[in-house]
Amino acid sequence: MNHEQSRDLYDRALSVMPGGVNSAVRAAIEPYPFFVERGDGGHVIDADGNRYVDWVMGLGPLLYGHDLPQPVEAAIQSHASEGPMYGTPTEVEVEHAEFVTRHVPSVEMIRFVNSGTEATVSACRLARAATGRDKIVVMQGGYHGAQESTLVEGDGDAVHPSSPGIPQAFAEQTLTLPFNDKEAAQTLFEEHGDDIAAVLTEPILANYGIVHPVEGYHETLRDLCDDYGSLLVFDEVITGFRVGGLQCAQGKFGIEPDLTTFGKLIGGGFPVGAIGGRAELVEQFTPAGDVFQAGTFSGHPVTMAAGLESLRYAAENDVHDHINDLGDRIREGLTDIVADQAPEYTVAGTDGIFKVLFSRTAPETFDGHCEAGCRQRTDCPRFDHCPKNAADVKAGETDRWRRVFWPKMKDQGIFLAQNQFEAQFVTYAHTREDVEETLEAYKEAL
Structure with missing residues (x-):
């Protein structure tokens, strides 16, 4: 992907705004953030014309994506x-x-x-x-x-x-x-x-x-x-x-x-x-x-x-039903991927939020696990391994998430939250095609 316009805009921004941003999390992307030009449904297009499936959604304020009813x-x-x-x-x-x-x-x-x-x-x-x-x-x-x-x-x-x-x-x-x-x-x-x-x-x-x-x-x-x-x-x-x-x-x-x-x-x-x-x-x-x-x-x-x-x-309308159905679909798909490729990781979320936490320990079996996001069930074989608090999340592979995984997802046209800690959001504008494209990118990146 070409990012010349974003690089130039960031260079200008560094001269007039601390860290080149107006909220610290936006600068978490290395070596510099991409600048968004516009939104389109469940996607954003950056200043260089690159298109991404957007799961950040303004860090949460958008229920309908970038196209309002x-x-x-x-x-x-x-x-x-x-x-x-x-x-x-x-x-x-x-x-x-x-x-x-x-x-x-x-x-x-x-x-x-x-x-x-x-x-x-x-x-x-x-x-x-x-x-x-x-x-x-x-x-x-x-x-x-x-x-x-x-x-x-x-x-x-x-x-x-x-x-x-x-x-x-x-x-x-x-x-x-x-x-x-x-x-x-x-x-x-x-x-x-x-x-x-x-x-x-x-x-x-x-x-x-x-x-x-x-x-x-x-x-x-x-x-x-x-x-x-x-x-x-x-x-x-x-x-x-x-x-x-x-x-x-x-x-x-x-x-x-x-x-x-x-x-x-x-x-x-x-x-x-x-x-x-x-x-x-x-x-x-x-x-x-x-x-x-x-x-x-x-x-x-x-x-x-x-x-x-x-x-x-x-x-x-059936707004939350649509969102929650897609949320279940993406978390179920991620659980299958994690079980196969990275069993130490934890799929988290409920309803319209989701995340893969890069936790470090795996259970002996995935039989009977939470199928659409960790619910902290005591009878789940992952219960003792799933993060219970902020310290557990922080103890995960945060550098790998930020330095290796996030750029791989971005290069495949998937925009995820800028660090391992922020949630990701499903909206009414997202489609099953967006979910399937994202799951394929997770398979590749993990």
Whole structure:
């Protein structure tokens, strides 16, 4: 493939943007990222005219790929043509809030913001105010946006900031847990329960390799939060309206958190975030309550129209059925390939997300394994080998994935997430032909 235009654009970008990008993960591709010119259904075309099957999909905000259904496109154009924004409430904000509260089990009220990061920042502030406590529990390796309360590393209460520029005092208010470790959660609450404002977790660890919860893990967190008067906060920025359909992952798992943060799909491909939950909590935001939260672009009418019409179309058509069927097909195909060519690797994902984790140990047999993505079944012969948390994913062959495997897939016209940790997304625009082409490329690359 020729990449002269991308190389030249990256050279120019290095002069005016740090690292040549506006989000760090985009620079993970070596020696430089390709620059996308346009999208086409389930594909992207780069600046040099190379065409790729796109499984990145903007890192998650796209439910329909790069071709929007006509009602969604019409709603976006209509609101954009009526004026960019007003600094006042609009009807479409109310309609979108009503749609979400009708479909997501735990959400009685919602506050729209502008990014997933802003949503988790606001959720932490609200949890601290509602409980009168300061400490936030996060999963080790979990990502909840570029915010001071969650950019930490370490074990339990022995943590430190994971980025320069964050005072240690912030990290001292954060506790960490290994995902899927029920015993560690119980011990942490026994030691610090009276100081814990909230547990913040993804229902599926989806920003660090896609790790499914073991049976009873979320129930344990729910019970501990209830026993100690803490709040359970689900970060559904990635899983929201993708895993579990319109009920989100919390509906799929049958767990009702106290608060939920949203992003990506709730905005139909436009910048967005949201915090939803029980009315008695969410109405503590100003102006109804005293917890300050505000934003010039919050509830932007074009974003609200895009998000609402995207979800309405999904509700009225077989969007999630199509996506989930293709997701099962690609994960089943990948499982067959891995069993034959790389039995130490793990196929992960559910519904419309998937990944092959380059884990290092293999079971003696594949009989009875999870056929369409690891579900952490205790009776599966792979159970003791499948990654259970972020540390397990990180211990895999990450350099091989990035330096050898990813370029081989790219050279075959398959665009995968830029590192082993980000999820990959199936959309309504993808086809069985896209899946088959991708599976053939996996066979070659592995």
